[in-house]
Each structure stands twice: as structure tokens, then as C-alpha cells.
């Protein structure tokens with residue numbers, strides 16, 4: 708049965724970040740994910756996680772200088788030292804949260820730098836990082852991201868991510884398949900889920916309505932259908948990952964907040980309880 712995690716970087720934005728853990732638990736979530744916890748003390752956040760009785764199923768490695776436009780370091784030639792430090796930091800936070808998965812962002816191609824060189828750097832860095840993850844007992848994820856939201860991002864298509872994971876061939880490197888990005892870049896979601904979940908290379912799923920990245924019951928994708936597909940395929944192939952709800956809620960604090968838009972997940976949270 709699909710298991711859903713609330714993405715605390717996007718959901719519950721009506722609360723301060725540390726208060727989002729309790730808010731998600733009150734709404735019935737048993738797991739959360741978030742992008743960048745590095746502005747907070749890891750022990751303080753670990754306490755929030757434990758007090759709320761939640762699992763942390765995914766977090767991101769530091770992405771470089773976000774405000775300056777960086778979107779990950781893994782594929783950036785000349786930034787290997789910064790990349791290695793980012794993995795060290797991520798593994799240390801993941802340890803505090805007992806978080807099994809870490810999303811490692813590729814980066815935006817620097818002006819004038821050859822894509823082939825970026826790809827070589829990416830594979831070399833991921834190979835090294837997957838080895839660190841093995842020692843730490845974690846799994847790293849790479850995620851194809853759509854080029855409208857992130858122009859120049861170096862990984863955009865599911866097939867490219869699967870080729871890299873196959874190439875590096877480590878059980879500690881998997882694909883984060885975000886159906887929002889996949890719909891924008893490629894579509895054909897049902898067929899892709901049926902083909903890709905059984906490969907064992909998909910470590911995590913994420914969802915959001917398309918095109919506005921609101922609740923999954925908004926927009927052009929029929930997620931009720933896709934949840935049934937995931938349910939059926941998982942039962943057949945044994946896929947047992949989580950689905951991160953990575954969307955920006957339509958309702959602000961004054962109109963009901965994140966909780967008001969959770970109708971899409973209620974049937975599934977009830978079935979799991």
C-alpha cells in the first residue's frame with residue numbers, strides 16, 4: 708500500500724520549520740521528508756522528530772550556495788572538495804535523524820562548461836559518495852528535475868538517471884522519481900511506473916499537482932489512478948518505498964492552511980492506521 712511522507716520544506720509553511728513536525732503528525736502522517744535542515748541544530752530537530760513520533764525518510768545534501776543560484780554540486784567540475792564536504796555534512800545530519808535516504812543534487816551547468824565533463828564529474832563524485840553512504844548505511848538518490856523550474860539543471864530524464872545508477876552499480880545509489888517533474892518533461896506516468904518500479908533502481912517517489920505544484924488532486928495528473936498503479940505494481944514486485952508529498956499547499960494560514968487541502972491523502976492515511 709502506498710505510504711506517504713509530508714515534505715516539510717513545502718507543506719506546513721504556515722508554521723516555523725521546527726513546528727512543522729508536530730503539525731504533520733497531528734494530521735496523521737507517520738513520516739516526513741525535507742530538503743535542507745542545515746540552518747538548525749541537528750539535535751534540536753531530532754528531538755522534534757522523536758517527540759512527534761515520526762520517521763524521517765528523506766533529506767537533501769547541502770546544495771552549494773542556493774541564493775547565488777547553485778542547485779547542487781555533484782556535477783560541477785572543480786568543486787569536488789565542496790561536494791565531499793557536503794556529503795560529510797549530510798551523512799552527519801542523516802545519522803542524527805536515522806534518515807535512510809539522501810538526495811544529492813547534480814547542479815546547474817556552469818556557463819561555457821562542456822556537459823560531457825560535467826557528466827564525468829557527476830559519475831566520479833557519485834561513485835565516491837555511494838561508497839561513503841555504504842559505510843554509513845545510507846542510500847543516495849539522484850532526481851531528474853524539469854527544466855522549466857530549474858533551467859540548466861543537469862539531470863532531467865528518468866532514463867538518464869537510471870543509466871547513471873546502472874553504470875555506478877552500487878546498492879547505495881538509487882533514483883528519486885518525482886512524478887511532477889516527470890509529467891512535465893516526459894509524461895506517460897503509468898507506463899513508466901510499471902516499467903521502472905520493478906527494476907529496483909527507484910528508491911523514492913514524490914508527487915505534486917501539475918502544473919502549479921499544489922495538492923495532487925489539483926491539475927492534469929490523475930493521482931488517484933497512479934496510487935492504484937503503484938499499489939498494484941508494488942504488490943507484484945515488492946517495491947516498498949515512500950511517496951513524498953512535495954507540493955505547495957493552496958491554502959494559507961488564514962484559509963485553513965495545509966490541513967485543509969489533505970483530502971487527497973485521507974483514504975490512504977486511514978487505510979494505513
Ligand SMILES: O=C(O)C(=O)[C@@H](O)CO
Pocket residue numbers: 742767810812850852885888913953
Ligand atoms: O525540487 C524537487 O523536486 C526536489 O525534490 C528537491 O529536493 C530539489 O529541489
Ligand SMILES: [Mg+2]
Pocket residue numbers: 850885913953
Ligand atoms: Mg522532488
